[in-house]
Amino acid sequence: MELKRPLPTPMTPEAKPYWDGLKEGKLMMPKCDDCGHVFFYPRIACPSCHSRSVGWMQASGKGKLFSFEIAHRSLNPAFKIEAPYILAMIELEEGPRMMSNLINIDPDPTVVKCDMPVEVVFEKQNDDVTIALFQPAG
Amino acid sequence: MKELSNSVCIVGVEESDEVGKLPGVSQLSLHLQACHNAVADAGLKMSEVDGIFTAGQHSPALLGEALGVNPRYVDGTSVGGCSFIIMVGHALLALHHGLCDVALISHGESGRSGTGVTRGRDTSLSGQFEMPYGFGGAPTYFGMITNRHMHEYGTTLEDWAKVAVSTRAWAGLNPKAMFRDPITVQDVLDSRPMFYPFNLLNICLVTDAGGAVVLTRADRAQDCAKKPVYVRGAGEGTDHVFVTEMEELPLSVATRNSGKKAFEMAGVSHGDFDHIMLYDAFSSGPPIMLESLGFCEPGEGCSFFDEGKSTPGGSLPINTNGGGLSYTHSGMYGIFPIIEAVRQQRGECGDRQVPGASLSLVNGMGGMLSAAGTIVLSNQK
Numbered sequence: 001m002e003l004k005r006p007l008p009t010p011m012t013p014e015a016k017p018y019w020d021g022l023k024e025g026k027l028m029m030p031k032c033d034d035c036g037h038v039f040f041y042p043r044i045a046c047p048s049c050h051s052r053s054v055g056w057m058q059a060s061g062k063g064k065l066f067s068f069e070i071a072h073r074s075l076n077p078a079f080k081i082e083a084p085y086i087l088a089m090i091e092l093e094e095g096p097r098m099m100s101n102l103i104n105i106d107p108d109p110t111v112v113k114c115d116m117p118v119e120v121v122f123e124k125q126n127d128d129v130t131i132a133l134f135q136p137a138g
Numbered sequence: 139m140k141e142l143s144n145s146v147c148i149v150g151v152e153e154s155d156e157v158g159k160l161p162g163v164s165q166l167s168l169h170l171q172a173c174h175n176a177v178a179d180a181g182l183k184m185s186e187v188d189g190i191f192t193a194g195q196h197s198p199a200l201l202g203e204a205l206g207v208n209p210r211y212v213d214g215t216s217v218g219g220c221s222f223i224i225m226v227g228h229a230l231l232a233l234h235h236g237l238c239d240v241a242l243i244s245h246g247e248s249g250r251s252g253t254g255v256t257r258g259r260d261t262s263l264s265g266q267f268e269m270p271y272g273f274g275g276a277p278t279y280f281g282m283i284t285n286r287h288m289h290e291y292g293t294t295l296e297d298w299a300k301v302a303v304s305t306r307a308w309a310g311l312n313p314k315a316m317f318r319d320p321i322t323v324q325d326v327l328d329s330r331p332m333f334y335p336f337n338l339l340n341i342c343l344v345t346d347a348g349g350a351v352v353l354t355r356a357d358r359a360q361d362c363a364k365k366p367v368y369v370r371g372a373g374e375g376t377d378h379v380f381v382t383e384m385e386e387l388p389l390s391v392a393t394r395n396s397g398k399k400a401f402e403m404a405g406v407s408h409g410d411f412d413h414i415m416l417y418d419a420f421s422s423g424p425p426i427m428l429e430s431l432g433f434c435e436p437g438e439g440c441s442f443f444d445e446g447k448s449t450p451g452g453s454l455p456i457n458t459n460g461g462g463l464s465y466t467h468s469g470m471y472g473i474f475p476i477i478e479a480v481r482q483q484r485g486e487c488g489d490r491q492v493p494g495a496s497l498s499l500v501n502g503m504g505g506m507l508s509a510a511g512t513i514v515l516s517n518q519k
């Protein structure tokens with residue numbers, strides 16, 4: 001099957017638990033062992049308290065649509081999802097923000113609203129890669 | 139830094155021989171043309187240049203080699219398109235301490251034609267966490283900031299469109315501008331949808347262009363070819379790189395910090411300026427910068443772009459060269475607002491001259507309001 005999206009490249013060692021989690025249907029986020037800060041993207045030290053002791057936690061997959069764009073084209077030839085589609089910045093209820101797409105909703109700015117509740121949807125790309133998309137919650 | 143206010147001057151500014159669509163000119167040549175033109179504008183000889191500052195694909199060492207200059211001082215700070223504005227402050231320090239005597243800041247980018255350009259930059263984070271969803275290219279990120287601004291403050295598409303309309307009116311007065319025909323708010327709203335909330339006319343041009351700026355200490359500046367323009371204040375700041383990490387989205391912490399430093403050094407406040415240049419990769423950038431710089435409350439920035447305010451003949455002219463939206467935008471635009479502010483302070487701008495301009499603000503961003511550089515320029519000490 002032809003891939004419609006560029007695969008995450010290059011997968012970095014410090015992000016492996018994130019990608020491994022997605023394959024099992026879990027949204028894993030780095031969490032500081034010392035101050036409890038949950039953050040994204042994965043790093044070897046906490047950006048809040050600068051501790052080097054960082055672990056992982058499973059996020060609920062719930063959050064809100066912090067902001068969005070409706071894309072009428074793609075600037076990357078490797079991204080072949082038919083336009084219009086929704087570029088989404090998600091704020092997870094645990095705190096961190098991440099980029100994704102909002103799916104299962106009409107890509108119309110009178111319908112899609114900032115701060116609307118969303119939930120994760122896992123989409124398998126191939127045997128090695130599953131990605132986290134989001135849809136309106138409930 | 140306050141004691142260094144007015145200690146150095148901008149004495150030379152110029153673009154490459156042409157700006158626009160230039161498939162026959164390599165990126166390096168855009169640099170070299172701009173450097174030679176700016177040094178000539180200053181009435182100096184290339185052999186007098188001993189400090190080289192540049193950002194982008196070419197190192198200051200390569201520029202020195204290509205120009206036939208062995209610099210005593212180099213700076214390759216690269217934090218996006220405002221790097222050249224930040225370098226004015228860096229050059230000021232180097233000149234003040236005698237690390238160099240003639241500082242040359244250069245930009246050259248074949249952003250449209252890609253002539254003499256090899257691609258290649260680190261995408262290990264965006265490649266994993268953004269590109270699989272269709273991100274890539276500035277419009278896919280800056281719209282996030284813009285749309286959140288609309289959500290928080292009730293800003294409308296018509297508000298952003300006013301910025302493009304005002305800027306185009308100025309471009310009509312600049313013979314070097316790529317697009318010069320007047321547009322209306324309705325034209326902006328009717329232009330091709332790209333990445334909501336942006337239609338085509340909310341987004342900057344993509345051109346090939348170079349630009350360069352020459353600085354020297356104030357005593358020596360009096361002997362240069364043109365009237366010196368004093369650097370009264372300079373500031374810089376960085377916040378995030380990834381928009382998801384932007385601390386106070388939709389406002390820019392980097393811009394706030396940079397502006398504060400520059401204003402304090404210059405001993406000026408918001409109401410003192412009679413001319414403003416703001417980096418406009420998108421129509422929403424300038425209003426958000428005005429808000430972040432403290433010119434107004436968050437959400438009120440677009441009111442500066444009403445007819446009779448930012449527009450030709452208006453009370454506070456903004457982006458008088460026609461901006462990245464209508465004049466030129468090669469990619470790292472930050473050198474061009476400096477060039478325009480210097481020309482305004484010299485009184486060289488012809489039809490678009492702001493009468494009696496005596497204090498210009500130049501504020502630029504790197505990335506998605508990620509980094510910022512601010513300078514205050516004046517034809518008087």
Ligand SMILES: [Zn+2]
Nearest residue numbers: 032035046049
């Ligand atoms: Zn911590």
